[in-house]
Amino acid sequence: MSEASERPPRFRRVLLKMSGEALMGDSDFGHDPSTLAQLAREVLSVHGQGIEQCMVIGGGNIIRGDQAAASGIERVTGDSMGMLATVINALAVQSRLEQAGLQTRVLSAIPMASVCEPYIRRRAIRHMEKGRVVICAGGIGSPYFTTDTAAALRAAELGCDVMLKATKVDGVYTADPKRDPLAKRFDRLTYHEVLAQDLKVMDASAISLARESAIPIIVFSVLQPGALLRVLRGDGPHTIITEETATEEAGS
Ligand code: UDP
Numbered sequence: 001m002s003e004a005s006e007r008p009p010r011f012r013r014v015l016l017k018m019s020g021e022a023l024m025g026d027s028d029f030g031h032d033p034s035t036l037a038q039l040a041r042e043v044l045s046v047h048g049q050g051i052e053q054c055m056v057i058g059g060g061n062i063i064r065g066d067q068a069a070a071s072g073i074e075r076v077t078g079d080s081m082g083m084l085a086t087v088i089n090a091l092a093v094q095s096r097l098e099q100a101g102l103q104t105r106v107l108s109a110i111p112m113a114s115v116c117e118p119y120i121r122r123r124a125i126r127h128m129e130k131g132r133v134v135i136c137a138g139g140i141g142s143p144y145f146t147t148d149t150a151a152a153l154r155a156a157e158l159g160c161d162v163m164l165k166a167t168k169v170d171g172v173y174t175a176d177p178k179r180d181p182l183a184k185r186f187d188r189l190t191y192h193e194v195l196a197q198d199l200k201v202m203d204a205s206a207i208s209l210a211r212e213s214a215i216p217i218i219v220f221s222v223l224q225p226g227a228l229l230r231v232l233r234g235d236g237p238h239t240i241i242t243e244e245t246a247t248e249e250a251g252s
Pocket of ligand 1: 018019020021057058059060061063064065066078079080081082083085086138139140141142143144145146147148150
């Protein structure tokens, strides 16, 4: 075992943000079974380390409010459709996690009593303390927001030490690495750099909320086996976003 793999995880309670697009894998719509299975393996490995976990799931693989609006549906109705899509995804993720042997609870910001629990902050915390993975669905329950903002809000109110943004690429790049072979991955960024350079990591309100609550954001690829545990140990390819640059930290 290498020295790096023996390093203990740096966090006690974490929030994983998984977009609908990431659940889609290489398909055009819906859920990719192998991506869901891979996600379950990652979450299980972190659970084995005694780290409390909650997740916020997006809905973009099914519908987004702005897409619905473009096809003539009222924007607010479209946003409600998008929030319902996140519940569908949360149930798919729940099913996979439970097949992997994890205990889970889906908590929705839009009450849906016969399907899942309502989102109640204290209940979410209690579930995590009991070793259950909490899957937050329904965004924040209001239109004109995104699940990125919901992730930052839940991370702050549930006392998470870090927000992990799972994507199909292993960090934040200077350009789209699929299109530009010269694109370089940032190892570290500050919240300010992300906002000032308009880097497409999460929307600005999510970044600002994370900054206000001093919650670091780690962007990584959930498709690489073992990646989640590695990034929690500070290893493997990822980008970490915090208040300070690496130079400032070294000098402090
Ligand atoms: N949404 C919303 N309020 C929220 C969260 C989400 O209205 O608090 C709607 C919005 O229309 C959004 C859609 O749900 O486009 C799906 O969420 P998102 O686009 O964040 O999903 P992701 O891109 O993460 O898959």
